[in-house]
Amino acid sequence: MQYLDGLNEPQREGVVNTEGPAMIIAGAGSGKTRVLTYRIAHLVNAHKVDPFNILALTFTNKAALEMRHRIENVIGAEARNLWMGTFHSVFARILRAEAGFLGYPANFTIYDTDDSKSLIKTIVKEQELDEKVYKANVVLNRISGAKNRMISWQAYINNPEYFAEDEANMKPKMGKLYRIYSERCKRAGAMDFDDLLFNTNILFKNHIDVLNKYQHRFNYVLVDEFQDTNISQYIITRKLAAVHQNICVVGDDAQSIYAFRGADIRNILNFEKDYSDIKIIKMEQNYRSTQNIVNVANSVIARNRAQIHKQVWTTNQSGELISLLKASSDHEEGRLVASSIFEEKMQNKIQNSDFAVLYRTNSQSRAIEEALRRVNIKYKIVGGLSFYQRREIKDLLAYMRFTINHNDEESFKRIVNLPKRGIGPGTINKILVAAEEHTISIWEVIENIHQFIHGKVSATLSGFVTLIKRFELEVNHKDAFDAATLIAKQSGILKELYEDKTIEGLSRYENVQELLNAVKEFVDNTDNKDVNLGAFLQEVSLLTGVDTDKSDDNNVVTLMTIHMAKGLEFKNIYIVGLEEDLFPSQMMLSSRADLEEERRLFYVAITRAKEKLTLSYALTRYRFGRLKNCEPSRFLDEIEPKYIQVDTKFSFSEPVIPNRTKSFINSVRRDVQKKSANTFKKTGDYTVSPGFEPSDTSALEIGMKVEHPKFGYGKVLDIDENGAGRKAKVKFDNFGEKTLLLSFAKLRIHE
DNA sequence: GACTCCGATCTTTTT
């Protein structure tokens, strides 16, 4: 067992103590993945356990894939037989096999968040409720929260407490919406992300024989990132491990950052109470970071109350101090980060791939990107809008989904009029209403449309039905690639995009080709036993932004949210946007009063760094299209000043930490405003656009004479600076004063 | 029904 060499004592214990319940508390950088990998390898090698009897659950596809590769390196091809995957993918697989018990078809569709929201919007409209009150997001969150706590719509409706809560929130119809949403999903043969867990629980609760089957199959159950499990996930794993009691959970309460998604930190804090004979192993030695970084991380997390006591330590060198960059604006922040990366690269001969820039929200990436482009540093963005969320991709996938499952309401709405068949919202609405009234599926309605809708219905609808039927026939004896190609061609999607010669249309066309490539890859991958279209869709519906990252050039700077960075490490880490309201997030604080989770997020970000950590903040920032003043984050004050070194080469020289003052901040703000006024004010002649173009915000000035295609000539009276110059008040000669949104208004400037 | 224009509105993080 040579893999046991070089492990420290707790790591070794984590690997060899395979029997009975165990909880491994793994501090940041303590070699968690290594232990988990070796533990599984040890089960197979030393205990001769069949990989088929081992279930290993992770949160991301990436983590699952990486672990599978690492295990393969130790035990070889046998690793393929492990039941290893995300909670969602493993349980989707089980649900497909057992769908009949729940009254679902085996080819059920998985609704992503967009589908769920769209369905909720439709329902809210049908119920004639106020869409402003019943916002899709809010309703979905409420439903999702209930499902994550395993509260069915029946239980929800029967519980007066929930109703009282909803009434207090001015949303008394929430229970009804939950009911209709669930019924609609079921009738569409669709499960949303939460259903994959919720229904697994139902399955195991109502069908003991099914539960028994899996209980006996999984002799060993391992859970990675246990701190991020919600109650629903926890109950499932506990049930599965109930027979053999070989459950091993690995996690770090200090890195629990998914409470917003229902993760319950109590799962890890209380785990030992659920198992009397539990073995608890604490891995506290950090192999990743310098002493300074470990110390700073420790001092930050020490402020949290809810945690398991541990002392993370390291024998690494003390390393550099933490750098602090102070910027006057978000754009300057980007420039500072870019210059700093540039200089580090030059001085220390570090690769692009050794850098990562982490931020709280995806929208912050823009300023950083611009700055990196300007100094010619290659970068990639991880996460954000994923490939599979693009419109054209979703369109084609919807065709495939609808071919496989004719009842998939959301796909139907997407494609029934794409390309245009003259079937507008009116008809679609009638179809949905008919389905709802007769409690039948959409397919039944459109197959026999004249029984349900009297009056004019475009004849093209029957053409659509025939098209789908033909697809269905073809798909049966084709692999996913041939099927997808056929659908792309014959649906007309490919043709429509091909004929669109705009830059956008071109990229859309390329994206569709890219999707077809992905299908090809899926079909050619020998690991996949099933290569039909249904199998491809199953895989795709659980992919996320991270999983679709396949840039060829690997020597690039990585940009991503802190959430995405969990589990990764880089030599140099930049944490940007350390401002009150942004990080910690204003929303988080007001909605959940959970500063501790934000602090854990900060902890996760800090502990990604191996050698150098740089923090930065800006004093002004564009948010929601508006220029806002910002204050440095309280988190900066939580770091002992002796660990911080202000980077004076680029930043303001005044000390902001620890004695920052209002007057200092204001003086900087004045500078910023002066500076930006000088930088951005255009002088001299303006280009007069040949036609009417949406106005260039920066080109417009008070007093200018302008021409509008409808309103004719006028004079600019005022520009709304508060809104970053987005609105202009114009007095037209014949139409009086109008306020125009400059991103839309078409104006021609006259001198 | 399709299309265009424009005001209103919303932004946390992800399976």
Add this chain to the structure above:
DNA sequence: GATCGGAGTC
């Protein structure tokens, strides 16, 4: 900055 939806027009 991007997206949604209402209003108006063809």
